[in-house]
Amino acid sequence: MPARTGQQYINGLKERASEVWIGGERVRDVTAHKGLSGGVRAIAKLYDMQYDPALHEVMTYKSPTSGRPVGRSFDNPKTREALETRSQMMLNWARATCGMMGRSPDFMNVTFAAWGAAADFFGEKRPEFGDNMRKYVEYIRENDLTLTHSLINLQRSRNASGIFNLEEGTALEVKRETDAGIIVRGARILATLGPLSDEIAVYSPRLARHADEHSSFAMSFAIPCDTKGLKFLCRDSFDLGRSHFEHPLGSRFEEMDCVVFFDDVLVPWERVFLLYDVERLNATAHVTHSTAHSAHQGAAKNLAKCEFVLGLALMMTQALGNAHLPHTEERIGELMMYAELMRACMRSAEADAAIDQWGVMCPSTIPVEVTRNLMMTCYPRMIEILQLLGSSSFLIQPTEADFDGPLGHDIAQYLATDNLDARERTKLFRLAWDVAGNAFGSRQVLYERFFASDPLTRARALAAIYPKDAVIDRVREFLGKSNEEW
Numbered sequence: 297m298p299a300r301t302g303q304q305y306i307n308g309l310k311e312r313a314s315e316v317w318i319g320g321e322r323v324r325d326v327t328a329h330k331g332l333s334g335g336v337r338a339i340a341k342l343y344d345m346q347y348d349p350a351l352h353e354v355m356t357y358k359s360p361t362s363g364r365p366v367g368r369s370f371d372n373p374k375t376r377e378a379l380e381t382r383s384q385m386m387l388n389w390a391r392a393t394c395g396m397m398g399r400s401p402d403f404m405n406v407t408f409a410a411w412g413a414a415a416d417f418f419g420e421k422r423p424e425f426g427d428n429m430r431k432y433v434e435y436i437r438e439n440d441l442t443l444t445h446s447l448i449n450l451q452r453s454r455n456a457s458g459i460f461n462l463e464e465g466t467a468l469e470v471k472r473e474t475d476a477g478i479i480v481r482g483a484r485i486l487a488t489l490g491p492l493s494d495e496i497a498v499y500s501p502r503l504a505r506h507a508d509e510h511s512s513f514a515m516s517f518a519i520p521c522d523t524k525g526l527k528f529l530c531r532d533s534f535d536l537g538r539s540h541f542e543h544p545l546g547s548r549f550e551e552m553d554c555v556v557f558f559d560d561v562l563v564p565w566e567r568v569f570l571l572y573d574v575e576r577l578n579a580t581a582h583v584t585h586s587t588a589h590s591a592h593q594g595a596a597k598n599l600a601k602c603e604f605v606l607g608l609a610l611m612m613t614q615a616l617g618n619a620h621l622p623h624t625e626e627r628i629g630e631l632m633m634y635a636e637l638m639r640a641c642m643r644s645a646e647a648d649a650a651i652d653q654w655g656v657m658c659p660s661t662i663p664v665e666v667t668r669n670l671m672m673t674c675y676p677r678m679i680e681i682l683q684l685l686g687s688s689s690f691l692i693q694p695t696e697a698d699f700d701g702p703l704g705h706d707i708a709q710y711l712a713t714d715n716l717d718a719r720e721r722t723k724l725f726r727l728a729w730d731v732a733g734n735a736f737g738s739r740q741v742l743y744e745r746f747f748a749s750d751p752l753t754r755a756r757a758l759a760a761i762y763p764k765d766a767v768i769d770r771v772r773e774f775l776g777k778s779n780e781e782w
């Protein structure tokens with residue numbers, strides 16, 4: 297199958313009876329569930345963009361095996377131009393969702409594309425794992441499948457040693473092997489997009505401080521979401537079933553987060569990519585450069601989101617007539633700076649991209665990783681700025697029924713500003729509340745703080761790869777200057 301349309305994606309979900317639970321009930325059809333169907337429609341719209349005549353060339357590329365048009369995020373670019381086209385494709389998706397669906401399918405697609413190119417890494421000790429990876433990447437690309445992932449073991453306690461708990465009975469563990477595959481049991485967090493996905497990928501960035509070489513907690517695999525024994529437990533849906541007017545983002549972009557239970561789940565051998573190999577699992581992201589590619593996708597999302605918040609802030613201040621006030625300009629200026637830093641990092645990552653050992657044009661790692669770390673702190677600040685700018689206007693929230701009801705006249709008269717009528721003002725500030733106030737917006741802040749691991753881990757990850765010698769040498773050179781030198 298070439299790149300899918302939205303309807304093909306929806307049909308796929310209907311055929312796949314994944315075990316999804318929400319509010320104590322098993323969801324029979326995620327495409328029809330009131331808390332999930334909005335998100336399904338949003339992902340379907342992203343897939344439809346692949347067939348928009350104006351976008352088709354950018355959104356798809358020719359499959360290296362079938363020659364058919366397939367999703368561009370599966371591409372392993374060989375040139376800077378191809379990397380920039382893939383970047384444009386990711387930006388198109390990110391802008392379509394206002395940056396509010398961080399786990400749009402391109403996130404996992406670029407990760408697996410990198411792993412496909414680096415399949416030899418997976419097969420170095422066990423050649424069959426390299427073959428598994430190659431075949432799997434071709435399979436998801438040719439069928440345009442949607443993936444979720446859950447990397448984190450639940451912890452029973454955060455102990456000061458920094459060793460992440462891998463307790464039996466909680467963390468996901470290989471319990472035994474059979475002729476058919478491995479049997480895994482345990483729980484993982486936090487599968488965003490879980491109910492809206494076809495497949496789940498399981499690997500881990502969290503064994504880094506685990507000392508053993510061989511561990512039953514070390515594994516990398518991917519299986520269909522409707523595999524027997526696999527259960528997705530959803531949080532509350534933030535799609536409250538309201539209209540786009542009343543809940544513009546929540547009614548569209550609910551991507552859902554889930555705890556995943558693995559109840560003696562059989563992972564077929566052909567879906568295993570790494571097993572027991574702590575060192576290789578820890579090294580995967582950096583050696584294969586999947587971290588640079590996924591961070592590049594994240595950078596596109598960050599840019600789209602920063603642009604959207606900036607545009608929103610500008611419209612809010614125009615509506616309220618305070619755009620010219622110095623402290624407003626100062627705050628808007630700060631939002632502009634974040635948007636431009638994201639843009640600059642993306643451009644620099646693309647300009648300094650280089651062909652890596654796997655033959656892939658890889659974005660420069662430091663600038664894209666910087667966007668990840670920066671977003672963790674700047675996004676909460678951006679939301680604080682929106683709140684400072686909007687104040688009580690966030691809570692002036694008549695519904696469509698209020699406009700059409702007995703108070704309609706009062707609302708129209710009193711809620712207008714010099715620059716906007718009451719309905720347009722309400723529409724704008726309901727959007728702002730979705731971004732900066734309600735459960736949907738709060739979850740976005742939490743997402744940006746933690747989606748790429750906790751801030752401490754991310755800071756340490758950046759410190760580990762930063763080229764420190766050049767800056768140290770500069771100071772050393774200065775300290776070494778003699779009195780005769782200036």
Ligand SMILES: Cc1cc2nc3c(=O)[nH]c(=O)nc-3n(C[C@H](O)[C@H](O)[C@H](O)COP(=O)(O)OP(=O)(O)OC[C@H]3O[C@@H](n4cnc5c(N)ncnc54)[C@H](O)[C@@H]3O)c2cc1C
Pocket residue numbers: 399445446447448451454455456457458459485486487488489553739742743746747748749750751752753
């Ligand atoms: C909205 C959202 C979506 C997400 N989506 C996904 C997804 O799609 N896939 C996925 O795999 N993961 C996802 N995550 C999970 C994310 O990777 C984790 O939340 C993140 O790695 C942090 O882990 P944690 O939640 O267990 O927090 P914790 O590890 O409990 O961290 C909480 C705080 O405690 C501190 N801490 C933790 N352990 C210690 C210790 N031993 N000593 C000292 N301090 C400690 C941390 O520094 C942090 O400040 C998502 C998270 C969120 C919030």
